[in-house]
Amino acid sequence: MEVVKIDNAVRIYKVGSVETQALRGVNLSIGNGEFTALVGPSGSGKTTLLQLIGCLDQPTSGSVWIDGKDVTRLNRNQRADMRRGHIGFIFQFFALIPTLTAYENVEMPLLLNGHSPKERRDRVIELLGAVDLVDRAKNRPDQLSGGQQQRIAIARALAPKPALILADEPTANLDTENGRQVMQIMEKLNKDTGVTFVFATHDPRVIQYAHRVVTLRDGQIVENNGIGK
């Protein structure tokens, strides 16, 4: 079954009177449990595509379906609800809330989803264990290394048991060893929990982990190998 289906998506940005076509009619389908890389040079449209899939942005035309639902028809709050329930995000910068501890950062989406205190505690401890940072639960982000912060961000993305996790250049700000660790954790979680991962990258060391590689250039998919092709 497909988690993501994109139908002829076009995204045009307007800055003043200048129009930039970030996506020029993209069709893509991503199946459940995939571990897919979106690759391409910068400006090729991979981040834009990721944002459309993540309901962070809307296509100028075309449609985006997540878990069988046309998200282009949703309003602002409905898209927020969609993100909260179905999609986890991992960003290139380590996007944690600086005032919250590692534990509280992971707990945040569970709070937003209205889980009980016991459910939250069990889930947070399970996830901190999965990213091997139980002993850092009480630390604030500024007391963690970049790699540790990114692992907390992964745990947070997984917390509400989303169907889909989107990662935008997850290793770009990490050294080789930390980058490798992060990719291995993502791969293991994909294998163990079956959650779908889609990540945008242009780092060849990351691409080698992907089970499927979708290559974009100038806002179009130029190569699409692997499952679902």
Add this chain to the structure above:
Amino acid sequence: MIQLFKMAFRDLGRNRRRTFFSALAVSVGLAILMLMASVVNGEMGGSIQGAIILETGDIQVRAASYDENKSSLKWQDLVENPELIASQIAGLPQVKATTPRLFASGFISSGNQSAGARIYGIDPASPANDPYRLGIISGSFLTADDGGGMLIGKPIAEKLHLSAGDNVSLSVNTANGDVAEQTFVVRGIYSTNTYGFDNATIFLPLAKAQAITQTQNHASTIFVLLNDISYTDGIAKALKVSSGLKVLTWKDLNPLILDWETQANSYIGILYLIILAISASVIINTLIMSVYERTREIGILSAIGMRGGQIMSLFLIESALLGVGGVLMGVVLGVLSAYLFNIHGFYIGNMGLTGFMVVDTIFAKLTLNDTINLAVLTFIVTVLAGLYPSIMASRLQPIEALRAEK
């Protein structure tokens, strides 16, 4: 919700100095409002209280035809046998003191200097005249049978270069329209700290005043002081006076002060608004800065599924917390400053107003009611000030927010 509170609280803790100064702005604003309210209270209360004690009493009984502006001494404009009526009124339990008074006009002169004067014929023994007795700054107070002594106010004494014991000539209108002249001894000099009163009023014993004005057994008014100002209307209604007399209350007798109070209140209202607007703009500024600094964070919260309304709540809670801190500090500051001005008062002189009962020193008087009202008002204004930045934060597009530098 608890998590939002926790986040809001920690967000405020991120930049402690800024948070402190923002709360301080709120608190200083509130303290100024409280001080203003207490000063106005003290001033108004002081002026009305002063006017009642010194000049008008809570209630007066006069002849129906008496015209205050003319200080008429015609017998038909006066109260006959005033002691009798006074003693009847004095029997009421709410009444503190009653005493007849005779008002006349004239002027006093010494050497080649002279000054216009309102002459008060008073019963020196009545407790209603204690404020004058207590105001004696040199010489002594009058006695009922003092046929040759008078009291003058400090401003007149200074103007005519008089001291206690000096002789002074008094000319005064009489009941039949003549002017009588007689030499008196300055028995004492008084000050009530109310320039408008002291500058115009001289005292004679009632019997002497009646004799010189040929009014005999008559008085201009029966002056009544009550145990509490709130009894005024009830007692005024309850007093049954004969048809030739009328009952007046302090409200009838102090129209100028009441007018002035109304006018002052509207000016004060405008000042309140200005001060609140300044406090509000500090809060708006602080929170807008905070929104800009945390743009990316707002994007993250939005990305993990926080709704616009929740993001708005987060910032509103921050402004509410700033409001609570500011109000708490402000109440402390306000109470302290009002207390200082309550103890020491501050001198305003006669404010250039003559013939007008204004006490020359204001003692601030802060009421619990004012404190609560102003604290609640300040809190509401602070939260409302947070509305614009909160809406701004909630409307940020997640991708715009995520693209931000911070």
